[in-house]
Amino acid sequence: MNRKEIALEVASILVKHLVPPPSEEVIEKIAAELILLVEKAGELEKPASRLAVCTVIGRNHSGIVHAFSEVLAENNVDIVDINQTIVHGNFAMMMVIDPTNSKVDFQSLKSLLKERGQRENVGVFLQYEDLMRELNRI
């Protein structure tokens, strides 16, 4: 049963016990208000999906994109966006990821990525998106 159905059910229970039965107009109003209420509550319950940014900087070599997307895939982390560029001769890959459904917590994910970074001989940084979002925007 979804939230809207629950709201309608609650409204019907109310109506059942009200004597004399209210007019159809009143029933509709009760149902509408209840729906509004549960929808609002639902929004508050929903965990805000907090994105993170994983940045890889170092010498470019084959398999580098694969290496890190593999770690992310293994841990059920969704890549929302990916971009790469060359900065001062260095390869830089930036991935916006959604760790909401990650199998491991954020700190462990960071260590896994850093470990992989050591093997691939590149620097890896993982952080929530807050600073990227707030630093340049008023």
Place this chain on the structure above:
Amino acid sequence: MSYTRREILEVIRMSETEHFDVRTVTIGISLLDCSDPNPKICAQKIYSKISKYAHSLPEIVNEVADDLGIRVANKRIALTPLSLVATNPQPESYLEIAKEIDRCASDMGFDYVGGFSALVEAGFTAQETALIESIPSVLSQTIRVCSSINAGTTKLGLNFDAIAKVAKIIKDTAYLTRDKGSIGCAKFVVFANAVENNPFIAGAFHGVGNPEVLINVGLSGPGVVLDAIKRAGNCSIRELSEVIKRASYKVTRVGEIVGREVARRINVPFGIVDISLAPTPELGDSVGEVLMAMGIDTPGGTGTTAALALLTDAVKKGGVMATSAVGGLSGAFIPVSEDSAMIKAAASGDLSLEKLEAMTAVCSVGLDMVAIPGDTPYEIIAGFIADELSIGIINNKTTAVRVIPAYGKKAGEIVSFGGLLGDAPVQEIRTISPGRFISRGGQFPPPIISLRN
């Protein structure tokens, strides 16, 4: 892409190559309910009050720092000025309390606690007299306790009796900590117009106007400003100001985010971001280097005061837009021993104490971490303090003195403190005596600008 490459790489660059960190997350705690005539019980009350609010702070700060990918260098505690926490007014009482606070800070993993303080701008209570007398033993027998005295305000004037006392305390502390380069003096500062929400040590205390408990944040950031100036190249003064403003905005923004998040997780109100540029002895994290990048060959040369004025002003202008509340000292710190370029300039003699004093008229604090010869008479130290605090009360700004008369050292030698406190070259101080002026004692009346109503 939801963020541009520039936005992402900028954050990485700030923390990785520009030495940026949040210098301190400071929790202010009111001790006004900890009074007790028995100092032992008073100390116990203080211990439990501090641990109640502060015990989880270090861990939470580390979590937030990790999540955001930014370093937070220190976690600190600011307490209600202890002279307001009434107990048996004997120096021994305050020493006992200070030792308990030191133990508490060590148990919970804080490096410094501020608030062993007295506000005596217009005179002394019995508590304040006792606390002040205890300062040299406190600073020599504790590690983490920092002390401050407010000896003047624009509203009430300048307490010359306090200045004379403070000068003697500084000498005594230098002697008692002579084995460690007179380091006790690095934990003591005398203020005019002390602020009640300063998160920085040694002058932090939790003013009585504040709520029960509060989180304040102090920034670092000279490296970020330095890099921005270098990248801007040869631009006009107005453009220079804009470049600094933009860099300051970004640095402050980080402080705001860190402070809010820590406050939310610990469930304590968020106070202010202190947007001061605080240097460290590390290369590239120096306010002196910023002045050099602005175009002064060595800090201390003519033009230094103007450059510092421009810097301080632009830092403030950039910072205010980035946070809901700017507070504390907010400007640019120029602690000599904690800033590589300033150390060099002071050691070579290019940066004299007189020039430093002039610079403090436009920077945020004052004569900070300056070492002078150990045999300097107390009257001269008192004169030195009186000059600096006068700048503060007349210009309606905070000024302060943290001076180390390094015991047994002569001008030209170096005192090493290690860590963030760095190395201080012992600087020459004028030996003309202000003794007859200082010994008059009494109160410098409030200046005319205090009459604002």
